[in-house]
Amino acid sequence: PVDLAGRLANLLGARNQPSVVHAVSDVDLQVRPGEVIGVVGESGCGKSTLGRVIAGINPPSAGELRYEGKPVAAMTAAERKAYGLGVQMIFQNPMASLNPRMRVLDIVGEAPVVHGLVPASGKAEYVAGLMRQVGLDPDYAQRYPHQFSGGQRQRIGIARALALKPRLIVCDEAVAALDVSIQAQILNLFLELRERLSLTYLFISHNLGVVGHVSDRVVIMYLGRVVEVAPTEVIFSRPAHPYTRALLAELPELDAVRRDYQPIQGELPSPLRPPSGCAFHPRCPHAFDRCKVERPELRRLQDGHLSACHLNEPPAPAGA
Ligand code: SF4
Numbered sequence: 001p002v003d004l005a006g007r008l009a010n011l012l013g014a015r016n017q018p019s020v021v022h023a024v025s026d027v028d029l030q031v032r033p034g035e036v037i038g039v040v041g042e043s044g045c046g047k048s049t050l051g052r053v054i055a056g057i058n059p060p061s062a063g064e065l066r067y068e069g070k071p072v073a074a075m076t077a078a079e080r081k082a083y084g085l086g087v088q089m090i091f092q093n094p095m096a097s098l099n100p101r102m103r104v105l106d107i108v109g110e111a112p113v114v115h116g117l118v119p120a121s122g123k124a125e126y127v128a129g130l131m132r133q134v135g136l137d138p139d140y141a142q143r144y145p146h147q148f149s150g151g152q153r154q155r156i157g158i159a160r161a162l163a164l165k166p167r168l169i170v171c172d173e174a175v176a177a178l179d180v181s182i183q184a185q186i187l188n189l190f191l192e193l194r195e196r197l198s199l200t201y202l203f204i205s206h207n208l209g210v211v212g213h214v215s216d217r218v219v220i221m222y223l224g225r226v227v228e229v230a231p232t233e234v235i236f237s238r239p240a241h242p243y244t245r246a247l248l249a250e251l252p253e254l255d256a257v258r259r260d261y262q263p264i265q266g267e268l269p270s271p272l273r274p275p276s277g278c279a280f281h282p283r284c285p286h287a288f289d290r291c292k293v294e295r296p297e298l299r300r301l302q303d304g305h306l307s308a309c310h311l312n313e314p315p316a317p318a319g320a
């Protein structure tokens, strides 16, 4: 089974940047086989960095990433290759990630042939099968990316990822560029493929509504830190962190029940200079003195429900 556990700490930004950006700190995340984990936060919260580290695109600068129980850093070449193929990424803008000069046949079929997953003689048939799986007419294999709609291009991106027989797919804003009606079709395709192929997903989005539609468990991030983790229904029914409640307040379909939640105020601070204490304190309607000086730890409220807020601490024992 995919046992991907990572303790990722203090990831650095690009080398040519003047300042060190600790995009993700102390994220401790276990992805279970067959699970869809949603990662939500505003842009700049470190969720893409987390996805890129898990997909092996960026190395963790500290901490450890494990895949199928093995630390990635200690893998043999063969294990590393299995990890590289086993974790695939799907991006926001399919047009930018598909080579405009290549036909779908090659976009989808080249890598599996190179990696020896299919013989060159079986490529056309292999690609046709993948196209059917993602709901595209196999006759379109001879076409180029510009001959498809946005939704169809994202299906090509999904077929390309599936071609390498992944176990875990990291979707980074995979439906953000699509019309709402197309978004729903692609989200449903992800769920169908999960059933059919026993896939696991890390589903990254700024949109809690989208994430709630597909995820079993949700991770809420703010300025490079995880602030809440819970099963999806708990995030929606009993959110513990003020930031999560603020995100819920922005979902129009929930406004009747969420009237007591206050939408988020102010701008996201620069990740280069995160506020002291609880990084959310300048925007939090419940902030008090301690929040400015002491960073709340991510603590367990119940099985599977974690939150990092001073208000979520258990009351002090009597007499203490
Ligand atoms: Fe708000 Fe304080 Fe909780 Fe941070 S620790 S979320 S500032 S109440």
Ligand code: MG
Pocket: 043, 044, 047, 048
């Ligand atoms: Mg991003």
